[in-house]
Amino acid sequence: MNRIRERIENKFAAAARLFYRHNIITLLVLAIFTGVLLSQLPNLTLDTSTEGFLHDQDPDLLAYNDFRDQFGNTEMVIVAVKSKDIFAPEFLEKLKKLHVELRDNVPYVDDINSLINARSTRGDGDRLIVEDLLENWPKTPEELAAVKERALANPLYKNMLISEKGDFTAIVLQTQAYSSQGEEGVDDILAGFTEDTTEQKERIYLTDAETSEVVEAVTSIVDTYRAPDFEIYVAGGPVVTDFLKKAMMKDMRKFMLLVGLTIGTFLFLMFRRVSAVFLPLLVVAFSLLSTLALMAVFGTPIKLPTQILPSFLMAVGVGDSVHILAIFFHRFRKNKGDKAEAVEYAVGHSGLAVFMTSLTTAGGLLSFSTADVAPIADLGIYAAAGVMLALLYTIVLLPSLLALIPLKERKEKTAQKTTSRLDNILSSIGHIATGNPKAILVVTALIFIVSIVGITQIKFSHDVVRWYKQDSPIRIASETIDEEMRGSIALEIILDTGKVNGLYDPDLLQRIDNSVGYIEQLHKGKIFAGKAWSITTILKEIHQALNENRPEFYAIPDNPDLIPQEFLLFENSGSDDLEDVTDSQFSKARFTIKVPFQDAVAYTDFIQTVNEHFQQNFPELKITTTGMTSIIFQTMARVIRSMAKSYAIALVVITALMILLIGKLRTGVLSMVPNLFPIFLTLGIMGWFQVPLDLFTMLVGSISIGLAVDDTIHFMHNFRRYFEQSGDAKQAVMETLHSTGRAMLITTCVLSLGFFVFMFASMNNLVNFGWLTGFTIITALLADYFIAPALMVLVNRKK
16 A cells, blocks of 8 residues: 555656646646636526526426416515505505506516506496406595505405505516517517417526516616605515625625635745745636636536635635645755755645545535535535646646746745744644543543534524525515515415316315415414415405405305306406416416515425315315425425435545545544544534524535545645654654644635635625634644544554
């Protein structure tokens, strides 16, 4: 095994010598390779949609797509307006202007509803009249009072258009299901043809960019209407995700700048050389841009979790360069300015360790690639690719550039002054670790036990609205609308009879209507049904209107012959609202439940109760639960499963790599103790301090275990070398700390600071992710400074 390692190290040294001597050709080939990749960067896209969390062939996504094909989009933009009197003439006039301007100027809107055009169904003798509530604008106080009475008496308006307190009213915009991309001029081209050829090609659903246009248009129009007596709140699924995307893009730019400045400053303070700043940052820049270009090549958009990818690669990619440069500058100073020999020695000395650390980091990240959640899988694949690209650029680019860059030889006295304090600190750590190994391991065991207790108290969460700070306008708007209008998103149930005119059955319709009443009373923890409606809502309106508008006839007709007749009368009235709740064959019924935008985990009991209710009360029907709420819930459930699976995969892969590198089974397994210690400690802290395990904090473990093992590999790699030379474990520990210990400290500082910058994020979830990951990386260094030496001293007897 030792001979194999020596051969590999000699190969790395030979490669460095080759790249150093043929630097121009090497740089030219690397430039061509990088240039081809970077040419694809303009094709990189961004997708923050909820459905983007699922894989293309995911059954839940396919069911949602079927729903959209039949009934349109479920996404609602809710504009809620507060006033002391929402039926005051001045208020209604202003509301009408806002309604008209939104209708005429917001793109990609399929439908818009408010008090201005709310459906009002009434009878006039034998005639069924379906018109807008304010189709005939009230001109007298008496007419206005009649409109108010009709509105307040209509059950459909409650918690949909009018709040229970009567001080809020809403304008609800329903976005289109399909994108307009590629359809410009289609209507003109196909004019006069009876066959609709556009249906023969696959339609593109409304894109993320088009949704952003909707939100931007709504917010810009609404801002011109805000007034003390006309308070406006804008929320809904598209609004929350659009604000999330904007915050994400802003934070990405800020993080990349902060990480770059932090890394550059710290590298200069440690090395006191401009080249030691320029070279690692150049490696990181090429690695990052090449990774993003790979995403563009394979058509993978940047999604919510993958927004951490640029900052992550910047922080991680610099580690390889630091380990090589730390040995290079030490050797360069020692051999009095022989760059070629210093480059060859540095790459030969640390090349294998750097290669193994890249493999373990990539292995930890690749554990995400099997995740059921699409962006988590993307993060695992492309972050791992970025780590390996960073390795490639480090091994190839550094020797080539060092050959061309002039370096001044620093005086030995100056170098000694800058490192003496660090040497003293490392010596003290070495003496403590090797002098008290049993005490250190006892303390470690106690911390493990306390951490495990904390882990049992961890709570899962996926609460997008609460990711925003408390004073965030979108959070205030969402919480206000959820409270006053009883919900801002929808859960959809499809009841499929499987036969034509299956919905003409009075018993079935009565059971659906009973379900509306049951669901509207349903309350599970934080989750409640603010509103529920289905095809029975329209049928009861029709039946009441055809029976002299008497309230007691707001019910399902007992006579089965009346049902198709009443539906036919409604269709002949000119309204197309039936298309929103059933298909053309009256075989499927859409059942919509309006719910608040709350923690997806809190929906577990609610959705389970809803599903059980429909399965028990409609055993003869095919029941499908879909909509954004269902997708969010399914996403979080998959995240939890992915987390457990990724942790297990990462542990197995990294343990195997450690055993392979060290060459001894027992030592390789023991080396995982300092790697697992920071993970358990961080998870324990999350449990004790009630930090939720969400879409981002769940990444801490798998990312950190891949990073934490890097220092362990460097420590074990060098400890093995020095122990074989001296046969004394204590001496080997001291020599390891004084050589690779410096580089471990530098990379830990760079990595932790690179993640700590996430604490400046505008969203709480990223703040938690930043400090937890940074803390884990620091504790990983402490574990390698104390726990690893203690284990090696106890296991390896003096020869």
